[in-house]
Amino acid sequence: MTSSQAQGIAERIDAVRTRIADAEARFGRAPGSVQLLAVSKVQPAQAIRTAFEQGLNAFGESYVQEGCDKQADLADLPITWHFIGRIQRNKTKTIAEHFDWVHGLSDLRHAQRLGTQRPAGRAPLRCCLQVNLSGEASKAGAPPEALPELFEECSQVPGIEVEGLMTLPAPADELDAQRQPFAALRALRDRLATPTRPLATLSMGMSHDLEAAIAEGATMVRIGTALFGPRH
Template sequence: MIKTNLQNIHQKITMTALRCGRDPKEITLLAVSKKKTVREIEQAVSVGQNFFAENYVQEGISKIKLLSDVKLVWHFIGSLQSNKSRLVAKYFDWCHTVNSLHLAHRLNFQRSGMPNPLNVLIQINISNEEQKSGILLKELPNLAQAISVLPCLILRGIMAMPILHHSNERQLVAYHKMAEVFQQLKDTYPSVDTLSLGTSSDIDSAIIVGSTMVRVGTAIFGTRG
């Protein structure tokens, strides 16, 4: 099932990208493996999936250790508390949920001494929802500038969560705004190349507006138990 699902998603990504004049190779499929077993992840790896995302620090680290003999790229996409930042800095390759200068400074300090900087995305709360993490768009310039000079972090771009209760039209308006901001960030910082936008429920909308990374869990692994 996982193999077939991955094939179907790659086909969907390719068809959507070509339909809107984009190169499918510009889009990275990130497999969200939260609550999934190492065996399920290995099934995805067996058909060429190398990019995985976890929401919970300890669960993710357990899988990273068990799969350490496989060359995989691990992304942390969950809400990150300061007391867990050391573990993300040590074990993960990417953090998608940087939402304060305080957190950025902690990750930078805790990444020091490691061979590679930590790739970071700034999380944007595009709908100003109280229950969601992320900064407001007006806060982005200052935070981006501050992160760009931290030696143990690389600012790669921005991330946002979907607004599931909105209509497709309203969702696209918000996503187009994210795409505009992403382009402005790219024009300012050479390291920026990633717009992490889109999940199992809205891959098409995300690709249409320019997402370079889609986070897919259910459509690959099935519903979580």
């Protein structure tokens, strides 16, 4: 990686941090209440190292083997690794062994496999349940009406911990339209949460709509393009 490429990543990280801080202030959120998850899929390990040197320590990967290869290359760094891709049955063991978080859990069978395959001695695998708010058949996630049962069942699985909810809404251009699905996810969380199971994480918002997500209570935004530039 050239020095100009590294400088570009550093500048984009600063710009995204500014956007997050501005949105927190604009929408009455506490400073620092929104975590930046860097989506590093298809980015080289050196780009992740550069981002880590700029203070980022949480990275999201969508492809299991690619993520594992990067973990090996960056084993000297205390990174928290999030699996943000679609879960496949034949990949659950590798996910359970190598990742700290899973976004996109929407199948009890996957939850049970991940819990069973989580190595003994490691902290439970932290999970977000994915909700399909748009009803699009092409998108993963549980329908809202199935969420209460899924949450109850997954909460009983040893080896995993249900931390919150996640969604990937259909793209929209206007702020009000972007806010609607995020508000719906927050409302679902508020109905399900209890003092002992607060579902504190709302993983929602990406490069184009992070302000709308923060306005509606996001605690974690998943940012790739705005940090690393367009994917090749």
